[in-house]
Amino acid sequence: xxxxxxxSLTLFEDAPLELDGGAALSPxxxxxxxxxxxxxxxxxxxxICHALTGDQYVAGPHPVTGKPGWWAxxxxxxxxxxxxxxxxxxSNVLGSCMGSTGPSSTNVATGEPWGIDxxxxxxxxxxxxxxxxxxxxxxxxxxxxxxxxxxxxxxLEWLTTFPGRIHSAAVLASAARHTAQNIAFHEVxxxxxxxxxxxxxxxxxxxxxxxxxxxxxRMTAHITYLSEDALTQKFGRNLQEREEVTxxxxxxxxxxxxxxxxxxxxxxRFDANxxxxxxxxxxxxxxxSRYGGRLADAFTAAxxxxxxxxxxxSDWLYPTVENxxxxxxxxxxxxxxxxxxxxxxxxxxxxxxEIEEMDVMLEGFLASAERTYAANRTSExxx
Amino acid sequence: xxxxxxxSLTLFEDAPLELDGGAALSPxxxxxxxxxxxxxxxxxxxxICHALTGDQYVAGPHPVTGKPGWWAxxxxxxxxxxxxxxxxxxSNVLGSCMGSTGPSSTNVATGEPWGIDxxxxxxxxxxxxxxxxxxxxxxxxxxxxxxxxxxxxxxLEWLTTFPGRIHSAAVLASAARHTAQNIAFHEVxxxxxxxxxxxxxxxxxxxxxxxxxxxxxRMTAHITYLSEDALTQKFGRNLQEREEVTxxxxxxxxxxxxxxxxxxxxxxRFDANxxxxxxxxxxxxxxxSRYGGRLADAFTAAxxxxxxxxxxxSDWLYPTVENxxxxxxxxxxxxxxxxxxxxxxxxxxxxxxEIEEMDVMLEGFLASAERTYAANRTSExxx
Numbered sequence: 001x002x003x004x005x006x007x008s009l010t011l012f013e014d015a016p017l018e019l020d021g022g023a024a025l026s027p028x029x030x031x032x033x034x035x036x037x038x039x040x041x042x043x044x045x046x047x048i049c050h051a052l053t054g055d056q057y058v059a060g061p062h063p064v065t066g067k068p069g070w071w072a073x074x075x076x077x078x079x080x081x082x083x084x085x086x087x088x089x090x091s092n093v094l095g096s097c098m099g100s101t102g103p104s105s106t107n108v109a110t111g112e113p114w115g116i117d118x119x120x121x122x123x124x125x126x127x128x129x130x131x132x133x134x135x136x137x138x139x140x141x142x143x144x145x146x147x148x149x150x151x152x153x154x155x156l157e158w159l160t161t162f163p164g165r166i167h168s169a170a171v172l173a174s175a176a177r178h179t180a181q182n183i184a185f186h187e188v189x190x191x192x193x194x195x196x197x198x199x200x201x202x203x204x205x206x207x208x209x210x211x212x213x214x215x216x217x218r219m220t221a222h223i224t225y226l227s228e229d230a231l232t233q234k235f236g237r238n239l240q241e242r243e244e245v246t247x248x249x250x251x252x253x254x255x256x257x258x259x260x261x262x263x264x265x266x267x268x269r270f271d272a273n274x275x276x277x278x279x280x281x282x283x284x285x286x287x288x289s290r291y292g293g294r295l296a297d298a299f300t301a302a303x304x305x306x307x308x309x310x311x312x313x314s315d316w317l318y319p320t321v322e323n324x325x326x327x328x329x330x331x332x333x334x335x336x337x338x339x340x341x342x343x344x345x346x347x348x349x350x351x352x353x354e355i356e357e358m359d360v361m362l363e364g365f366l367a368s369a370e371r372t373y374a375a376n377r378t379s380e381x382x383x
Numbered sequence: 384x385x386x387x388x389x390x391s392l393t394l395f396e397d398a399p400l401e402l403d404g405g406a407a408l409s410p411x412x413x414x415x416x417x418x419x420x421x422x423x424x425x426x427x428x429x430x431i432c433h434a435l436t437g438d439q440y441v442a443g444p445h446p447v448t449g450k451p452g453w454w455a456x457x458x459x460x461x462x463x464x465x466x467x468x469x470x471x472x473x474s475n476v477l478g479s480c481m482g483s484t485g486p487s488s489t490n491v492a493t494g495e496p497w498g499i500d501x502x503x504x505x506x507x508x509x510x511x512x513x514x515x516x517x518x519x520x521x522x523x524x525x526x527x528x529x530x531x532x533x534x535x536x537x538x539l540e541w542l543t544t545f546p547g548r549i550h551s552a553a554v555l556a557s558a559a560r561h562t563a564q565n566i567a568f569h570e571v572x573x574x575x576x577x578x579x580x581x582x583x584x585x586x587x588x589x590x591x592x593x594x595x596x597x598x599x600x601r602m603t604a605h606i607t608y609l610s611e612d613a614l615t616q617k618f619g620r621n622l623q624e625r626e627e628v629t630x631x632x633x634x635x636x637x638x639x640x641x642x643x644x645x646x647x648x649x650x651x652r653f654d655a656n657x658x659x660x661x662x663x664x665x666x667x668x669x670x671x672s673r674y675g676g677r678l679a680d681a682f683t684a685a686x687x688x689x690x691x692x693x694x695x696x697s698d699w700l701y702p703t704v705e706n707x708x709x710x711x712x713x714x715x716x717x718x719x720x721x722x723x724x725x726x727x728x729x730x731x732x733x734x735x736x737e738i739e740e741m742d743v744m745l746e747g748f749l750a751s752a753e754r755t756y757a758a759n760r761t762s763e764x765x766x
Contacts, residue, residue: 195575
């Protein structure tokens with residue numbers, strides 16, 4: 001796997017990162033991208049949190065695939081998150097494989113890649129590393145933190161753990177805990193990776209990687225990212241470059257070749273062990289359980305943060321009901337929150353797509369956050 | 384794989400079975416079970432059609448697992464399908480692995496197991512073998528043919544292909560064609576099998592079987608058999624014999640160990656190549672496409688057959704909308720049909736469970752079928 005040029009900082013060299021699982025990690029590399037310029041008063045910083053298989057190349061282009069960044073649609077000069085105005089930061093999460101410390105990194109104690117000796121991490125651990133990165137970049141407080149899917153889970157942990165460091169928070173297509181079905185799909189993916197003999201208990205670096213297992217994991221996950229309607233609209237029972245079925249096991253149907261393509265291209269840019277660790281972090285997410293089952297109690301220190309939650313009707317991975325749980329808890333905690341359920345047929349991946357209603361909502365939310373943040377800072381200066 | 388004692392007949396010895404895919408198969412073994420006694424006038428015969436991984440042991444016990452038959456709840460002396468009154472037949476489908484001819488059978492031309500040289504089959508091919516079995520058993524016409532899931536697909540092909548040989552037909556939790564999402568989940572399962580190096584292009588008989596791949600396939604499929612609600616009710620985020628998560632990759636959550644168990648026990652009783660062939664047969668099912676997209680035209684010769692279709696609200700594999708398509712087509716074709724959508728939280732597997740509303744519906748349907756069948760036969764005798 002080649003990784004393009006990216007910014008990187010080594011953190012937690014003096015004091016280790018204390019992980020939720022009890023282990024301590026030192027040092028921790030963080031690979032990140034920034035776009036735009038930090039204003040003199042530091043009031044224009046926005047942190048973007050990426051999803052399971054995302055990375056820091058949010059505005060792109062991606063060094064492995066050559067494709068535009070995964071949210072290039074939203075972020076750039078003159079775009080919704082205008083990099084002529086804002087300073088945008090996006091870092092590769094702890095445990096991933098695009099330059100931040102993860103299972104493919106070298107364990108300084110052994111000089112070998114960690115493999116599955118890497119400690120199991122949580123979403124909150126990822127957020128702790130992001131907070132340390134902001135320290136290093138001289139950003140005390142964020143105008144906004146925003147993310148979809150696992151990115152939204154990080155935003156929620158910002159609200160629980162560093163509420164004083166964020167002025168506003170946007171959560172898209174996400175959840176405050178993984179359900180049994182969420183865990184089930186991830187477990188199937190992990191078992192697919194581990195069933196590949198190349199996985200070799202996680203010690204495959206320098207040898208053939210468990211590409212076939214990871215590919216099956218990705219194919220399974222990909223089905224959950226799309227709605228049944230989206231699959232029907234996109235592919236239906238259409239055949240792949242043929243008039244009739246072949247009565248064989250080739251990819252007769254377009255949906256088959258599409259999934260195979262999703263699987264085979266994914267392995268070029270992702271590390272199988274990182275897939276295990278990040279899915280595990282998501283499965284372990286259960287914010288209410290840390291507060292005796294009362295999610296609202298997680299947000300009592302976040303009353304000064306303006307929140308926005310967006311759900312998509314056809315998202316069956318993190319459906320509206322899970323997003324509404326977050327909204328109800330924020331309401332109960334007295335945190336100002338706006339909520340929209342957007343009608344789409346595209347399933348969970350809607351947050352990555354061009355959907356006008358989402359853009360209108362985010363544009364208004366960001367403009368309002370900017371106004372109130374400026375007003376807050378002026379009144380603080382006047383005190 | 385040991386197979387218990389079962390009845391077996393060798394068919395298509397003189398004239399081969401002409402398959403939808405164009406190949407001809409000869410001979411064809413059919414393994415089957417019967418319960419009860421065929422009446423002198425042959426008017427009490429009921430054919431049960433099994434689902435993807437089911438088999439002829441419908442009233443059990445299963446010779447490999449030792450468990451009761453998969454529909455033992457419904458079938459037996461004094462039960463809903465009372466074997467003191469009815470003669471019940473259930474045969475292992477073509478392509479399967481419990482005694483009927485399939486990819487693990489010996490190809491007489493080579494003396495070796497077929498492997499993936501076995502011809503790809505269709506649901507209708509399975510039904511053709513069932514019809515030949517009834518010929519051999521001296522059953523001209525069935526009082527009822529009934530099945531759920533892939534069993535229901537076979538019932539639909541009885542309606543399209545042998546409508547004159549059935550008096551009534553019951554379809555549970557099924558569909559007349561596989562959707563893109565249905566195909567997608569099956570394709571992931573097939574890729575999981577094929578990714579296992581033990582699969583060896585289907586030539587693993589006499590060596591280690593692709594158990595890991597087949598296990599992952601079964602785990603994935605199993606998620607689709609249960610509803611999200613069922614998984615939440617059954618497991619939620621409950622932990623497996625521990626107080627806290629272990630921060631590792633063991634099965635911390637009950638849903639994980641449940642799925643692993645489903646996968647690992649499945650491989651003891653099922654052949655991986657059969658899994659490929661039967662899922663392929665289901666994916667190829669598209670009855671409307673054979674009739675210019677008009678499903679009703681498939682049923683025009685079935686106007687004298689009484690039909691019953693049952694859907695379950697929480698079934699997202701073959702949801703109510705797909706079952707209703709069958710009902711609307713039967714209606715449009717002038718075939719008498721009763722339909723119920725039953726409220727359950729158990730998902731697709733509901734048809735295998737004890738659900739009172741289903742039992743009431745089936746009991747009434749069977750009693751009515753028996754009355755009308757007797758009346759028809761009396762009036763025919765009087766002519």
